[in-house]
Amino acid sequence: MKVDALVIATGEGSLPLATGTIDVLGYSPGLVSSPFEALPTFLHANPEHPYRIAGIDGVEHALAWLAETAESLGYQGGLVRNRWVPTVLGGLRPTSMLPRSMVSADLHANAHAEIVVAGIRGYRDFHPALLAANLSLATPPSGGRTIRARATEVEWPGNSSDLVPFRLARRLEEAAVRREIANRIRPSLGGATAVAMPALLGRERWDEVHRDLEGRLERDVFEVPGLPPSLPGLRLSDCLRRALRRAGGRLLLGSSAVSATRVDGEVRSVTVTQAARHTEVKAGFVILATGGFAAGGIARDRDGTLREPLLGLPVHGPQVGAEPTSPRFLGSQPLDRAGVRTDPTGRPLDTAGEPWARNLYAAGAVLAGAVPWREKSGEGVALATAWAVTGAILGGAQ
Amino acid sequence: MSARVDPMGSSDHLESGAALVRSSLDACIKCTICESACPFAVATPLFPGPKTVGPQAERFRSGLSSADWSVDYCSGCGICSRVCPQGVRIAEINAQARARLKERTGIPLRDQLLARPDVMGRLGQPVAPLFNRAVETPAVRTIMERTLGIHRSAAIPRVSPRTFQSWSRRHPPAPGPDRVVYFHGCSVNHFEPRLGRMVVAVLEHQGLRVDVPEQGCCGLPLQSNGNFPAARRYLTRLAHRLAAAADVSVIASSTSCGLMLKREGREILGVDDPALADVSRRTWDIFEFLRDLHERGLLRTDLQPVDLCVAYHAPCQQQNHLMGKPAIDILSLVPGLRIIELERDCCGVAGTYGLKREKHDISMSVGEDLFHDIRGLEPDAVLCDSETCRWQIAKATGYPVVHPVEILHRAYSGGGRPPRARG
Numbered sequence: 001m002k003v004d005a006l007v008i009a010t011g012e013g014s015l016p017l018a019t020g021t022i023d024v025l026g027y028s029p030g031l032v033s034s035p036f037e038a039l040p041t042f043l044h045a046n047p048e049h050p051y052r053i054a055g056i057d058g059v060e061h062a063l064a065w066l067a068e069t070a071e072s073l074g075y076q077g078g079l080v081r082n083r084w085v086p087t088v089l090g091g092l093r094p095t096s097m098l099p100r101s102m103v104s105a106d107l108h109a110n111a112h113a114e115i116v117v118a119g120i121r122g123y124r125d126f127h128p129a130l131l132a133a134n135l136s137l138a139t140p141p142s143g144g145r146t147i148r149a150r151a152t153e154v155e156w157p158g159n160s161s162d163l164v165p166f167r168l169a170r171r172l173e174e175a176a177v178r179r180e181i182a183n184r185i186r187p188s189l190g191g192a193t194a195v196a197m198p199a200l201l202g203r204e205r206w207d208e209v210h211r212d213l214e215g216r217l218e219r220d221v222f223e224v225p226g227l228p229p230s231l232p233g234l235r236l237s238d239c240l241r242r243a244l245r246r247a248g249g250r251l252l253l254g255s256s257a258v259s260a261t262r263v264d265g266e267v268r269s270v271t272v273t274q275a276a277r278h279t280e281v282k283a284g285f286v287i288l289a290t291g292g293f294a295a296g297g298i299a300r301d302r303d304g305t306l307r308e309p310l311l312g313l314p315v316h317g318p319q320v321g322a323e324p325t326s327p328r329f330l331g332s333q334p335l336d337r338a339g340v341r342t343d344p345t346g347r348p349l350d351t352a353g354e355p356w357a358r359n360l361y362a363a364g365a366v367l368a369g370a371v372p373w374r375e376k377s378g379e380g381v382a383l384a385t386a387w388a389v390t391g392a393i394l395g396g397a398q
Numbered sequence: 399m400s401a402r403v404d405p406m407g408s409s410d411h412l413e414s415g416a417a418l419v420r421s422s423l424d425a426c427i428k429c430t431i432c433e434s435a436c437p438f439a440v441a442t443p444l445f446p447g448p449k450t451v452g453p454q455a456e457r458f459r460s461g462l463s464s465a466d467w468s469v470d471y472c473s474g475c476g477i478c479s480r481v482c483p484q485g486v487r488i489a490e491i492n493a494q495a496r497a498r499l500k501e502r503t504g505i506p507l508r509d510q511l512l513a514r515p516d517v518m519g520r521l522g523q524p525v526a527p528l529f530n531r532a533v534e535t536p537a538v539r540t541i542m543e544r545t546l547g548i549h550r551s552a553a554i555p556r557v558s559p560r561t562f563q564s565w566s567r568r569h570p571p572a573p574g575p576d577r578v579v580y581f582h583g584c585s586v587n588h589f590e591p592r593l594g595r596m597v598v599a600v601l602e603h604q605g606l607r608v609d610v611p612e613q614g615c616c617g618l619p620l621q622s623n624g625n626f627p628a629a630r631r632y633l634t635r636l637a638h639r640l641a642a643a644a645d646v647s648v649i650a651s652s653t654s655c656g657l658m659l660k661r662e663g664r665e666i667l668g669v670d671d672p673a674l675a676d677v678s679r680r681t682w683d684i685f686e687f688l689r690d691l692h693e694r695g696l697l698r699t700d701l702q703p704v705d706l707c708v709a710y711h712a713p714c715q716q717q718n719h720l721m722g723k724p725a726i727d728i729l730s731l732v733p734g735l736r737i738i739e740l741e742r743d744c745c746g747v748a749g750t751y752g753l754k755r756e757k758h759d760i761s762m763s764v765g766e767d768l769f770h771d772i773r774g775l776e777p778d779a780v781l782c783d784s785e786t787c788r789w790q791i792a793k794a795t796g797y798p799v800v801h802p803v804e805i806l807h808r809a810y811s812g813g814g815r816p817p818r819a820r821g
């Protein structure tokens with residue numbers, strides 16, 4: 001079925017900042033080795049979790065959809081078992097899917113005899129010695145095997161003004177620069193079987209960059225994402241934008257939705273900003289995917305009132321007077337769970353607990369009930385709920 | 399807590415646009431999304447990036463003393479403002495900072511010249527054949543580069559021996575009861591009057607009477623070269639002339655100049671004139687207007703087949719209208735026409751930026767991905783709504799690059815020859 005789809009976005013979403021891996025469930029709250037096995041119990045214990053909109057089947061379908069849609073990025077993995085990949089500080093974190101440039105970072109599947117962590121001197125957001133030292137202390141949860149990691153730092157062959165992520169990524173797309181970098185890394189490789197590098201290995205031509213470095217170093221090479229901007233996240237964002245365009249969908253980037261018209265329990269149109277005036281966009285269905293606090297999907301006033309600024313939907317979360325945060329930074333933060341509540345098909349509820357509108361759905365970080373930072377479920381929730389509500393719309397529209 | 403800024407949130411904001419632009423910097427969370435999207439920062443170390451030069455450096459600028467020079471290397475394409483999830487008006491902040499820098503340093507003669515296409519057009523017109531031959535003569539261009547600093551390879555348009563205004567004065571107005579005002583801009587008047595005639599024909603075909611009042615430059619090139627006082631004078635004069643013409647829709651075929659009326663004059667220049675506010679609300683980009691007609695069932699669809707394969711590039715300023723790509727929406731109605739949507743953001747010219755000796759190479763490197771894609775597609779023609787972008791792309795690729803209205807005009811007038819390359 002051909003659907004006319006328009007995406008309205010104030011700005012880029014969280015993808016260019018996120019890791020580019022697909023996290024579905026990493027902690028529940030204990031470490032999860034198989035999301036497929038853990039999800040039923042997890043959903044039982046968290047009946048309000050957004051995953052219930054998709055169900056486990058839905059999560060699986062959504063991952064398959066992503067693998068197919070982002071085929072050029074070579075995503076691998078799924079629900080059966082979590083991968084264990086190093087963070088930029090050398091910890092290990094669970095994730096469900098990895099793009100090809102990170103596949104050999106999975107320290108569960110790959111028994112690398114030794115990893116050389118190769119950094120670029122002067123690049124401020126990647127510290128190989130720190131990463132390697134911490135990684136040597138880590139043990140993969142699946143086995144008692146210790147990880148051998150060693151650091152090296154090479155001089156950048158170009159100008160020091162290149163030492164920012166977007167320029168490094170672009171320069172590494174040049175064969176001559178890569179040859180030089182590889183020459184400088186090679187002497188410290190010794191018996192290593194894998195090389196970890198900052199996730200800067202090209203933007204559009206990442207595949208060529210990655211393969212070429214693997215060829216030149218004769219080792220597995222994998223990217224370790226760090227501080228934003230995240231090249232793996234940007235590549236995924238680029239890829240999804242292209243997919244939207246090629247499917248005939250349109251993107252209105254830079255434009256904000258400011259209100260919606262609801263008649264007889266149905267949203268009829270959304271009002272959006274333009275350069276000189278507002279305009280109304282008619283819609284048969286609307287999906288609210290405005291994100292969490294950072295993206296502006298949920299707001300908190302000075303007095304502690306939680307708001308959903310676009311439609312004024314009730315927000316479920318710590319109410320005025322309740323403690324919104326915990327003094328432990330990495331502890332459970334009540335505010336994290338805040339969001340919009342929905343019926344089982346993903347339609348936001350009004351204060352009476354009824355769908356706010358028959359044709360309004362919600363997906364992603366705007367939903368209540370997930371704690372993405374602790375669960376490691378941000379992308380999984382965004383993907384699976386988007387997949388599920390789109391399915392509900394397409395099914396309902398037939 | 400979220401501190402997003404909605405510049406259009408209420409109509410009061412429309413009045414205090416320029417101040418709001420600057421205060422939006424407090425919403426910056428340093429997420430770097432703008433830095434990864436900026437086509438210029440990746441192409442030259444001379445521009446450290448929109449976040450660094452914009453919200454970050456702005457905190458250190460007070461009064462006339464600017465902390466840096468690099469803001470001069472911002473092209474003003476506006477992509478940063480569009481991708482910012484927090485609503486920070488980065489490009490606008492940079493434009494204002496550049497003007498303050500220029501107040502201190504002065505504006506070189508070259509930039510004063512490039513910023514006045516109307517003057518260039520008026521001077522060139524009486525000697526058009528000579529002027530056009532001269533700017534195509536390598537020796538002349540070498541001299542121009544050495545003395546003026548206009549890059550020898552930069553695309554310079556040909557001056558028309560007759561202005562669009564002189565044609566329209568003699569053109570009998572169509573009788574239609576409904577009227578529109580056509581804001582043609584300097585480019586149609588002096589360099590591409592043929593395009594203006596096609597715009598008029600397409601609008602008259604809808605049964606509209608097209609008024610073409612005396613107008614003049616909108617001040618956009620002055621603004622981007624940092625001369626705000628002159629830009630404000632030009633824009634205010636234009637707004638008054640357009641406002642006085644008739645209380646009807648104002649149609650622009652130059653997408654960047656239309657944006658000046660809609661938004662930039664208020665938000666960047668801070669022009670707070672009721673005439674501008676009035677005109678701003680009723681200004682339409684030509685395809686935005688046609689799409690609106692179509693949505694209301696008023697667009698004539700007696701379109702003849704046009705058997706061409708065209709590649710459409712939506713220029714930065716067109717995207718800054720936040721209206722999508724109406725040219726594609728409308729041209730999709732033309733039978734036989736195959737439209738390929740190009741997927742690059744910027745051609746690199748950014749108005750007068752790419753003409754400058756010290757910036758031309760940066761500009762070409764920004765556009766290279768676009769040029770590469772075009773060469774690979776081998777289209778019959780490239781379509782683009784902005785004139786300086788058309789000239790840059792044509793020069794860089796050798797392909798004919800035309801305003802999308804040319805295709806619509808052809809479809810209304812019964813097919814016809816494919817477009818030919820310029821020059």
Ligand SMILES: Cc1cc2nc3c(=O)[nH]c(=O)nc-3n(C[C@H](O)[C@H](O)[C@H](O)COP(=O)(O)OP(=O)(O)OC[C@H]3O[C@@H](n4cnc5c(N)ncnc54)[C@H](O)[C@@H]3O)c2cc1C
Nearest residue numbers: 009010011012013014023256257290291295364365378379
């Ligand atoms: C730095 C960072 C690192 C992360 N790392 C991980 C990770 O390692 N693992 C993980 O699982 N998750 C991670 N996440 C979280 C994950 O990326 C997000 O949970 C997920 O992307 C949310 O997707 P979304 O589409 O719901 O929201 P978003 O991606 O935030 O998109 C919301 C969109 O809505 C737009 N918007 C908001 N209001 C309006 C309006 N009124 N009109 C129009 N548009 C509007 C915004 O501009 C934005 O484009 C990370 C996030 C960040 C910021």
